Amino acid sequence: MNTPILPPGVAAYVAAVRAHLDDLTNDEIDELTGGLEADLDDALGEVSEDGNSPEERFGPPAVYAAELRMAAGLPPRAEVRGQHGVATLWNRVGQVTGTWTERVRAHPRWPATHDFLLTIRPAWWVLRAMAATIVIRRVLFDEDFFVFVVLALAIVVSVELGRRGIARRSLVWRGTIAAGNTLAVLMMLSVGPIAFALGQEGESSYDSVPTQYESRSGLQLDGAEVRNVFPYDEQGRPLRGIQLYDQDGRLLEVGEAARESVADEEGRTFSPVPAVDADSVQRWNAFPLRRQLIAPDPASGEARAVPGGLGLAILPSVSPRPLIAGRAAEPVPTPASPVPGSSLSAPGSPTAPMVSPTTAPAPAPTAPVSSLAPSPTSSVTVSGRS
Amino acid sequence: MDTTQLLKGVLDLAVLAVVSKEDGYGYEVVRRLRAAGLSEVGDASVYGTLRRLYAAGALNSYVVPSVEGPHRKYYGINGHGQALLKEQSGAWTLFANTMNGLLASAAQPTQEVQV
Incomplete structure (x- = not known):
């Protein structure tokens, strides 16, 4: 498409005229306004006392468009040609907004603004x-x-x-x-x-x-979902059955996304299992969360928990060094603390002690899926105390 | 008297006459009409008339691209247009003669009325 050099406003004027013909078909509009830029350009090229802007010379675009279509033998705009309800409504909306757009187009700054917007x-x-x-x-x-x-x-x-x-x-x-x-x-x-x-x-x-x-929501580290928490004691031994709270006594829970099943590197699917407290409330702030093996049912093909597939989460491959400063610090005895020996002072008071789900085996090295609990030190702490 | 009303009835004929001499694009046709004395002819009316005559098959049309400016749409008369021009010219001449006669008789009322 060539971009002819037009005096300011000619393109905008033609566009406005076309807008007033937009109830016609595209072919009719093209037929009516084809070469109009050149004609207007030529007319403006002649000096006239009327002025030099298209509006001054040719009048409002609406009037110009009406004259054009009448001379061409086309019905006036108000005369709707076999239109359905939506079109009539559309036309009515068009009439209301048309008045407003005409006012905008008549503004002296409009041609420049229009050119800018086109760009x-x-x-x-x-x-x-x-x-x-x-x-x-x-x-x-x-x-x-x-x-x-x-x-x-x-x-x-x-x-x-x-x-x-x-x-x-x-x-x-x-x-x-x-x-x-x-x-x-x-x-x-x-x-x-x-x-x-x-x-x-x-x-x-x-x-x-x-x-x-x-x-x-839930626990996150640097924007990434925390799926599980593995506490270690001051000796660097893994702990279990740890309940976590923040400074305001809110539960430090894993988020919804972390409660969904994930596949391990061998392709097996595990669903995280929350602890259940003495009030039978599921607790997602008790760590480490255990996990349940999920597999398709041989009969129905639906994913379901494999019986005996509940086990401990695999510890991350870290080996925390024993703490020296931690030993020196005097533990504050807290009567309400659910885990004896914890050096944390509980901000809130965790209400119910943890119990194992009834179907869950005791979290001991004798767990049915022992391969899922690889840590030999997993017996040093207790969970499911009542 | 409002000549724009008179013009409406004969614009087709005027445009056909102008284009029959030589092909022309929109504003050129306007210019020729004005030069011939039809100073009140409206631009848009002429363009609309050109489009309608074209749609009626009385004119040919072609686009001439321009290096510097927008392209121009030229119109030229064809066989059907020539026939239309001839027919409408005849009608106009008849009409104009009738009108002239009518007006001439009105100018000398006393003598003509006796006839």
């Missing part, structure tokens, strides 16, 4: 594609590779929609694109254009959407 229009097309990608990503999948493929496709589609002026083609298209554009703008406002441009929406948008908070 940055491709940026809008790309932004719109990004918004579409976010929607598609949220609705369909979360694979980063496909996100780029979808983004590339969305950009092509969005730019082509804009370049070919498909929005002008029919009422249905116009309505669809108007609705889509509204969605895109709302999406951009909710996500924030910068995070959006940097492609960080995965994280940042979750933070900005309160309803998503639940899934991001």
Whole structure:
């Protein structure tokens, strides 16, 4: 497409005239306004006492468009040609907004503003594609590779929609694109254009959407989900049945995401198992969490707990050194502390002592799935005391 | 008298006449009409008329690209247009003669009334 040099306002004027003809088919509009830029340009090239802006010379675009269509033998705009209910409503909306847009277009700054907006229009097309990608990503999948493929496709589609002026083609298209554009703008406002441009929406948008908070709650370390906690005593020996609270007495629980099944490196699926306290309340702040082997039922194929598959979580491969400072510190005896020997002073008072779930075996080296409890030192602490 | 009302009825004929001499693009046709004395002719009316005559099959149309400016859409008369021009010219001449006669008789009322 060549970009002819036009006096300011000619392109805008023609666009405004076309807008007043937009109840016609695209072919009719093209037929009516084809070469109009050149004609207006020529007319403006002649000195006239009327003035030099298109509005001064040719009158309001609405009047000009009406004259054009009448001379061409086309019905006036108000005369609706076999349109259905939605179209009539659309026309009525158009009449209301039309008055407003005409006022904007009549403003002396409008031609320059319009030219500027036309220049940055491709940026809008790309932004719109990004918004579409976010929607598609949220609705369909979360694979980063496909996100780029979808983004590339969305950009092509969005730019082509804009370049070919498909929005002008029919009422249905116009309505669809108007609705889509509204969605895109709302999406951009909710996500924030910068995070959006940097492609960080995965994280940042979750933070900005309160309803998503639940899934991001619970213990985290540097933004990553903490799935389990392995306490060690001052000698560096692993502890079990430890209840954790923060400074305000809130439960230091793993989040919802950490309560779901995960596969180990051998492909077996384990579901974390919370402790149950004396009030039969599941406790996700008692560590380490145990785990239950999950496998498909041979008969139904549905995933279910394997009988006898409950065991201890595998300790991380760390070997904590014995503490020297920790020994020197005088332990504060706390009557309510559920774990004797703990040097922590409990901020709240954990109400119920822990009990093992009735189906659970005693957390001892004799656990049924002993291979799941590889630590030879696992018997040094107790859990399930009552 | 409002000549724009008169013009409406004969604009087709005027445009056909102007284009029959030589092909022209929109504003050029406007210019020729004004040069011929139809100073009140509206730009958009002429463009609309050109489009309608084209749609009616009386004109040919072609686009001439321009290096510096926007492309121009030229119109030229074809066979159907020529026939239309001839027919409408005849109708106009008849009408104009009738009107002239009517007006001439109105100018000398006493003598003509006796006839």
